Structures are given as C-alpha cells and as structure tokens.
Amino acid sequence: MKAAIIGGGVIGGGWAARFLLNGWDVAVADPDPQAERKIAAVLDNARRALPALYDRALPHEGRLTFHADLATAVAGADWVQESVPEVLEVKHRILPTIVEAAGPQAIIGSSTSGFRPSELNAAGTGAIVAHPFNPVYLLPLVELVGDTDTCARAADILRSIGMYPLTVRHEIDAHIADRLLEAVWREALWLVKDGIATTAEIDEAIRMGFGIRWAQMGLFETYRIAGGEAGMAHFMAQFGPALSWPWTKLMDVPEFNDELVDLIASQSDAQSGHLSIRDLERLRDDNVVAMIRALRRTGSGAGGVVTAHEAALPDAGERDGLPVTAMRQVPVSWTDYNGHMNETHYLETASLATDRFMQMIGADADYIASGRSYFTVESHIRHLDEVHAGDRLTVTTQVLAGAGKRLHLFNRLWRDDTLAATVETMLLHTDLSTRRTSDPDPAVAAHLSGWVERHAGMPAPEGAGRSVGLGR
Structure with missing residues (x-):
C-alpha cells in the first residue's frame, strides 16, 4: 500500500509517520528544501512514541521517498493526503493536479481544519475532508466529511492504521472538534x-x-x-x-x-x-502515551482504539520451528540509568509471550472468565545481551512439559539475530473459585498435548533447568 503526502509540515509529517510506521510506503511532495529534515524530526519522535502504545510490534516500516514532482509522488497511491497551508486558493491550485495524477483507486483527503468539502471541490476534485489532530501519529481521531461511499472506504483504511474515523453527518465550517x-x-x-x-x-x-x-x-x-x-x-x-x-x-x-x-x-x-519545541513535543508524546496506555485497561476512549488495532495486527508465524508469541519494540520508559532495558521488562516481555501461548491453547479471556487459568509459580531469567530503547524484540516459546496441571515453558527473547535473554517459566492450572490447582478443561489439555508432541523431538534448550549461580 502506498500513501502520498502533499505538504510536509507538522501535520503532513505526522500523516507520513502514521502511515509509514504501519507498514505503508510513503511518498512526500513538498517544495520546501527543509522538508526532508523536518519530517525526519517528526519521524524520530514517532518511532520513539507510537510503538510504546502497543504490546505487539507494529508492521515493519514502509519505504519513505521524497519528490520534487507532485505527479511522481501521487502515482500509484492508494491514499493521497493534502496538507498544504490553510488557504483555499492554494488548495484549489493543488487538488486538481492531484486528481489528474492519481489513479481512480486513490482516496484524496484534505487535512483542512475549517473548509467544507463543497468549498474544496469547487473545481470538481472529489476530495473528502480527513481532518486529523496533532500529533497525527499518536492521536487517533480523524474527522471525515464528504461523499458517503468515499468516507466509508476511508474509514476502513484509517482503522487499519490505528485511527478513529468520525464521519460528520453534514458539512459545517470547522467540522465538530x-x-x-x-x-x-x-x-x-x-x-x-x-x-x-x-x-x-x-x-x-x-x-x-x-x-x-x-x-x-x-x-x-x-x-x-x-x-x-x-x-x-x-x-x-x-x-x-x-x-x-x-x-x-x-x-x-x-x-x-x-x-x-x-x-x-x-x-x-x-x-x-x-524548553525547545523538540523538548515540548517529547514531553507531550510521553504524557499522551502514558494516558492512552492507562485507558487501555478499561478500553475507554483512545485506549480502546489502540487495543482494537493491536488485535487486528497479523500473527508473526514461526521462527526456528517455534511459535512467535510476542513481538514488540522497546519503549524509552523500559530503559534504566545504564541505558538498557532493566530486568522487570525482560519478565514483562516473557509474560506477554506466555499469555499469547495460553490463548493459543484455549486458555484465553473467555476461559479465565469461566473461572480457570494458569498461574505462574516460578521463573528464571538469563540476561545474555543488552537491549536498548527502539530495539525490536521477538519471542519464541518452546513447551518443555504440559501434562496434568503443569505447564513448563521456555521463552527465547531475540534482538534481531542475537539471543538477548531466556525466561523459563513453570505454571500450574488453577481453579479461580477455590484458588487451588486443578486439571485443565479437556479441550485445553488436548491443545496443549498437541504442542507437547510437536516440541518433543527438539533438543533441550541451553540453560533450561538451571538456577542462579550455575554455569550458562
């Protein structure tokens, strides 16, 4: 998928970051010789902040290109976002050029905060209003105004990149917000x-x-x-x-x-x-991330949008014959005074992997709501290499045992091709009403048995079964 961003200011840069960090290729057209530098600064902030909202890794970044020629930037785009200055005459000059260069599949959105679609389309350009809020890469709201079918198509795309489309029923100056x-x-x-x-x-x-x-x-x-x-x-x-x-x-x-x-x-x-503008932006972003993450616990407001988007992200498949049970980027808040991720978050990352494996065998939220779950009774972490803010972690899970009440897992935390840590975990199945161990539901036991058989022929992981002080 390709997005073309026309105008690389604060809003255009935010749109570029939102699309790029969700795996889209992004082409930027802006005559400002400083556009590439300005967008690079926005992207630095976005790469630092947006992944911190998620407990799963976002798709790998798309390809970013810059173009002096608007038609070249727009060619083949699925979405074109006009973010030029809020001057109607400028938009009237730019939009027909976009329409001429774009294919029929392209949605043409304008970031205008005040103009109505009927004003934008005086030249018959067919653009819709797609009005975001700064920072575009963090705040989910986008107000959509215009043709009903086009807005519906636009809404589907916006949801796929983690945004919240709000379709305005009737065009009105300055929309709603x-x-x-x-x-x-x-x-x-x-x-x-x-x-x-x-x-x-x-x-x-x-x-x-x-x-x-x-x-x-x-x-x-x-x-x-x-x-x-x-x-x-x-x-x-x-x-x-x-x-x-x-x-x-x-x-x-x-x-x-x-x-x-x-x-x-x-x-x-x-x-x-x-404070510099960059300092203020980072302060703002850190605060927004913290508040949205807090809202995730109850699914309220923007927190619910992030949770829904995360659930729609594709599964990561396998690595070395083992299921990938967690992928995420390390946020700045996970690093300590030494500049690397501290032990708390190694365990947190492994717990995300364990939760995902529980879902894979049917011990999911509905199962827990029915009064049964697995409780962790012992964990052992080996720290094998440093992990820093911005690193992308991939976790694989190997089942060492899974008979009766016991679930014995070995999680490997990879930083690219480097094994950064292992976390060995023992869990016991528990009846939540009595808070005592119990056998799992037959369906869960059957799913777990399948994974036990699948991993039975694999060699025992290096470091499994060791305790503090034993050799690696």
Whole structure:
C-alpha cells in the first residue's frame, strides 16, 4: 500500500509517520528544501512514541521517498493526503493536479481544519475532508466529511492504521472538534486580555481538572455523572438556567491586534520558553502515551482504539520451528540509568509471550472468565545481551512439559539475530473459585498435548533447568 503526502509540515509529517510506521510506503511532495529534515524530526519522535502504545510490534516500516514532482509522488497511491497551508486558493491550485495524477483507486483527503468539502471541490476534485489532530501519529481521531461511499472506504483504511474515523453527518465550517476548541480558545483569549488569568493559569485549569475527565469520558458522559443518580435530565434542570447568565463571551471576539499578540506571546514565553519545541513535543508524546496506555485497561476512549488495532495486527508465524508469541519494540520508559532495558521488562516481555501461548491453547479471556487459568509459580531469567530503547524484540516459546496441571515453558527473547535473554517459566492450572490447582478443561489439555508432541523431538534448550549461580 502506498500513501502520498502533499505538504510536509507538522501535520503532513505526522500523516507520513502514521502511515509509514504501519507498514505503508510513503511518498512526500513538498517544495520546501527543509522538508526532508523536518519530517525526519517528526519521524524520530514517532518511532520513539507510537510503538510504546502497543504490546505487539507494529508492521515493519514502509519505504519513505521524497519528490520534487507532485505527479511522481501521487502515482500509484492508494491514499493521497493534502496538507498544504490553510488557504483555499492554494488548495484549489493543488487538488486538481492531484486528481489528474492519481489513479481512480486513490482516496484524496484534505487535512483542512475549517473548509467544507463543497468549498474544496469547487473545481470538481472529489476530495473528502480527513481532518486529523496533532500529533497525527499518536492521536487517533480523524474527522471525515464528504461523499458517503468515499468516507466509508476511508474509514476502513484509517482503522487499519490505528485511527478513529468520525464521519460528520453534514458539512459545517470547522467540522465538530474545532468548533468546540474554538469556543474554549475564545474564552481563554478574553480571560488573558481582561487580566483574569495568565496563559499558564488557564492551562493549569484544563490539565488539572476537566482535561483529564474529557480524555476518558468526553463532555456529555461527564455531565451525566454530575447529575447523580437522576442522570442527565437532573443535570440539565439544575444547571440549564446558567446558559442564560452572562458567563461567556462566545459571541464577542477580542480585537486581534499587536497588543493582544504580544501579551499572549510574552506569557507563553514565560510559561514554556525554557524548553525547545523538540523538548515540548517529547514531553507531550510521553504524557499522551502514558494516558492512552492507562485507558487501555478499561478500553475507554483512545485506549480502546489502540487495543482494537493491536488485535487486528497479523500473527508473526514461526521462527526456528517455534511459535512467535510476542513481538514488540522497546519503549524509552523500559530503559534504566545504564541505558538498557532493566530486568522487570525482560519478565514483562516473557509474560506477554506466555499469555499469547495460553490463548493459543484455549486458555484465553473467555476461559479465565469461566473461572480457570494458569498461574505462574516460578521463573528464571538469563540476561545474555543488552537491549536498548527502539530495539525490536521477538519471542519464541518452546513447551518443555504440559501434562496434568503443569505447564513448563521456555521463552527465547531475540534482538534481531542475537539471543538477548531466556525466561523459563513453570505454571500450574488453577481453579479461580477455590484458588487451588486443578486439571485443565479437556479441550485445553488436548491443545496443549498437541504442542507437547510437536516440541518433543527438539533438543533441550541451553540453560533450561538451571538456577542462579550455575554455569550458562
């Protein structure tokens, strides 16, 4: 699959990273001589952050190319994303050129944050709005506006690269999310202009309070809870009258002059000027990754999107005749003061492999919900080589024994072609209602027996059965 990105700024670079890190070939067209350098900086951040959302490895990166000629970049593309400056005349000049160079299979999306499809397509270009949010490689939301069939096709592609398509029912200026953001932005400008609050204080009000609530429940569900047991109707009855009070200046815009710009800019410099843009981006990315990973536990918001995307990633197959039970990229958060992955995460990686093997024999989430599972009773790790942030780990699992209640596994952790560690694990099947060991369900036992037979002829792994202090 190929994506063509027209315009390599912050948004275009984010689109390039999102497609590239999901295995697509990406062609970028941008006349800016600095485009390649700028996109490289975005990709550095994306490679650091996006894989950290997942417990499985994303596909191998596609091929990235840069082109001075727009038609060459677009040729053969399945998706073309226009991310040129938000000037309608510029888009009217670029979109017909894209249409002329693209094949009929190509979806043409515009990153516009405000223009409607009818405005974009004044020249009959057939583009849809595909409006993302920065950073595109981490935040899943994409607002789709335009032809119904094209938006449906686009939605399928976006879901396949881990995004959340939201199809807007009717075209409207600024779509949905930016209209909400514009309301908050206007109020914030007035609060600063009138001396009520500084830029830092407004940011604290958001991130210390309702920003956290919105990340996992949005607006209406949050207010439903505020209504207590009586729900949303009670909330509306209680707080509805406030809508007529003079709390807002939404219909009044502060004069956008040099004085206001200087006021906002000086306060912003005082707030964050000690950090470079790259520092701020990495701080933002680390925080976003941590919050989305927290939301994965309950499947809420963006966490549910990542979990669903991860489940759709292809199985890794086999290596050396053994099933690949885990593949993932090492996030920065797994490294310690020595600069390499610490022992906690060797065990965590092996536990992911063990969980996957349990699923393979039928001891999956439904089985556990029925009251049965395997409990780890002993593990032994051998650290054979260093592993660093960004390394891609592949884990294979060999069954050493699997009769009755016992499940004895040997996990090999590979960094490319180097054996970085082994984790030997003994598990016992357990009845969750009694918390005592028990025999597994016959179907699970049969699946396990098949793997035991398959691995019976393999030589015993080097290091199996050893304890701390014994020779390697």
